[in-house]
Amino acid sequence: MILEASKIDFYNLSPILKLKAQSGQEHLVASNAITIAQGRYEPAGWVRGLWDGDIAIGLIAMITPKIKSPSFEEGDHTDAAYLWRLVIADEHQGKGYGAQAVAIAFQQTRVWGLPKLQTSVVRATISPLPFYDRQGLMRTGNMLDKEIELLADVPA
Ligand SMILES: CC(C)(COP(=O)(O)OP(=O)(O)OC[C@H]1O[C@@H](n2cnc3c(N)ncnc32)[C@H](O)[C@@H]1OP(=O)(O)O)[C@@H](O)C(=O)NCCC(=O)NCCS
Numbered sequence: 765m766i767l768e769a770s771k772i773d774f775y776n777l778s779p780i781l782k783l784k785a786q787s788g789q790e791h792l793v794a795s796n797a798i799t800i801a802q803g804r805y806e807p808a809g810w811v812r813g814l815w816d817g818d819i820a821i822g823l824i825a826m827i828t829p830k831i832k833s834p835s836f837e838e839g840d841h842t843d844a845a846y847l848w849r850l851v852i853a854d855e856h857q858g859k860g861y862g863a864q865a866v867a868i869a870f871q872q873t874r875v876w877g878l879p880k881l882q883t884s885v886v887r888a889t890i891s892p893l894p895f896y897d898r899q900g901l902m903r904t905g906n907m908l909d910k911e912i913e914l915l916a917d918v919p920a
Pocket residue numbers: 785786789792793848849850851852853856857858859860861862863864885891892893894895898
């Protein structure tokens with residue numbers, strides 16, 4: 765059970781587009797179609813399909829502060845990669861893929877030469893906060909676009 769991140773192209777787009785989070789999780793993350801469309805217009809974006817062999821598992825999207833982008837605002841962390849979207853499809857949740865996806869995010873952060881990984885989660889009863897807590901992404905006490913900001917040092 766090894767998760768790999770692959771660039772989305774003409775041939776592998778369709779299975780990734782079809783993946784959905786669980787019913788009741790719609791408020792937590794955008795659909796893959798929206799993320800893939802936004803990714804085309806985000807100069808600092810890194811959007812990848814998540815695969816276990818030839819089985820489509822989910823989608824990960826990140827933003828690097830190393831590339832100039834209209835997404836960045838005054839005061840944003842310049843030393844942290846931003847985990848923008850993460851979706852593990854309904855039928856593949858609870859098998860350890862999400863934890864592997866966060867490891868991929870840390871690895872990509874290292875590739876960019878950045879010391880920190882940041883994300884944010886919506887304030888809601890059903891929330892991935894405990895999941896991120898287990899992956900070492902801790903609350904900073906700040907809000908980011910009305911979401912709870914989480915930050916971690918990239919493990920050595
Ligand atoms: C959050 C999400 C990515 C987790 O993926 P997953 O593949 O189900 O997670 P894993 O199986 O790797 O779980 C890793 C650990 O976190 C725990 N965990 C996962 N989701 C959890 C939750 N909602 N609450 C508490 N613990 C949770 C697991 O029990 C596991 O614990 P362990 O290390 O003790 O075994 C997935 O549920 C998802 O896509 N949710 C909908 C979209 C979303 O919320 N995305 C994140 C916001 S951008």
